[in-house]
Amino acid sequence: EVQLVESGGGLVQPGRSLTLSCVASGFTFDDYAMHWVRQVPGKGLQWVSTIGWNSNTIGYADSVKGRFTISRDNTKNSLFLHMNSLRPEDTALYYCVKDKGHSLGGVPATFAMDVWGQGTTVSVS
Amino acid sequence: DIQMTQSPSSLSASIGDRVTITCRTDQTINNYLHWYQQKPGKAPKLLISVASNLQSGVPSRFSGSGSGTVFTLTISGLQSEDFATYFCQQTYTTPLTFGQGTRLDIK
Numbered sequence: 715e716v717q718l719v720e721s722g723g724g725l726v727q728p729g730r731s732l733t734l735s736c737v738a739s740g741f742t743f744d745d746y747a748m749h750w751v752r753q754v755p756g757k758g759l760q761w762v763s764t765i766g767w768n769s770n771t772i773g774y775a776d777s778v779k780g781r782f783t784i785s786r787d788n789t790k791n792s793l794f795l796h797m798n799s800l801r802p803e804d805t806a807l808y809y810c811v812k813d814k815g816h817s818l819g820g821v822p823a824t825f826a827m828d829v830w831g832q833g834t835t836v837s838v839s
Numbered sequence: 840d841i842q843m844t845q846s847p848s849s850l851s852a853s854i855g856d857r858v859t860i861t862c863r864t865d866q867t868i869n870n871y872l873h874w875y876q877q878k879p880g881k882a883p884k885l886l887i888s889v890a891s892n893l894q895s896g897v898p899s900r901f902s903g904s905g906s907g908t909v910f911t912l913t914i915s916g917l918q919s920e921d922f923a924t925y926f927c928q929q930t931y932t933t934p935l936t937f938g939q940g941t942r943l944d945i946k
Contacts, residue, residue, distance in 0.1 A: 749935075759875075759883065759926055761935040773933045809882055824930045826873040826888035833882060 716740035716829050718810045723834030726800055734834055736793040736810030744768070744788035747813040747824055750795045752806035753833075762808070763795065764824060766817035773818050778804075800838045807833040841866050841929050845938030851946040852917055860912045860941045862905075862927035871931040872910045874903055877940075878923045886925075887912065919945075 722734040734750070750762040763784040764773045772784055783796040793810055809832075815825035842865040852858050862872060870890040875883040885894050887903035890910055900915045914921055922945055927938040 758939050759928070759937040761933075761937070764933075764935070775934050814888065818933070820932070822869065822871045822931050823933045823935060825871075826885055826930060827875075827883075827928070828885045828888070828894065830882035830884070 718812065718829055718831035720808065720810045720831045720834035723808065723836045725837045725839065728801060728838055730800055731798045732800060732836060733797065734795040734808055736831060738791045738793070741812070743791040745816060747815055747817055748786060748793045749811040749813060749827060750784060751809045751811050753809070754806045764818045771818035802838050805836060805838045807835050809833045840934055841868065841932060841936050843927060843929060843936050843938040845927055845941055847941060848939065849942040851944055853946045854917055854919060856917045857913065857915045858917060858943065860925055862910045862938050864908045864929055867907050868929045868931035870906060871929055872905065873928045873930065874912045875926045875928065876923045877926065883926060
């Protein structure tokens with residue numbers, strides 16, 4: 715079964731740091747680009763960051779650039795999001811998501827997001 | 840940034856109805872437009888990729904069409920399990936952007 719399981723969320727004070735983790739199973743993790751997408755409960759979806767299969771291509775939303783760092787460890791089928799200088803507006807449910815493609819390109823940037831985890835909640839207050 | 844305008848924001852319909860949701864972009868995106876379904880308390884699920892490609896396991900009552908800057912998701916013959924929120928998304932260029940969502944509920 716293809717699965718993504720996130721962990722690491724929690725309640726944190728503004729200005730502090732937190733690291734989210736995601737463990738993948740059921741597919742060849744190092745073949746695909748991976749994303750973090752967040753959602754404020756009852757609201758829409760916001761792209762946070764993308765990393766290509768070999769970590770050579772990375773992108774961030776402007777709202778997190780310089781504060782968040784995405785990384786992956788293909789030997790452990792794991793994706794990470796290191797979040798620094800957290801703000802109340804970062805409060806959301808964070809999803810780990812698999813892409814149908816390999817990398818973050820120019821155009822197109824990526825393909826579609828075909829596997830989603832259940833999310834981990836980050837509260838900044 | 841590519842702006843996504845999804846309409847309507849909410850929609851009431853009956854079992855068996857045919858419904859259409861529209862997503863407009865303010866730039867051409869070479870059909871890199873995807874549709875997701877999200878049920879309460881659940882993660883989004885990919886229904887259709889690249890405007891019209893139905894994902895494996897998704898019922899054939901779902902279809903996508905469009906090109907350029909106007910795209911549609913059609914559900915033909917609504918079933919009870921289809922009442923959910925639907926989002927469009929472009930992955931043509933970063934930042935990747937989503938529509939604001941269409942909430943589909945039972946009339």
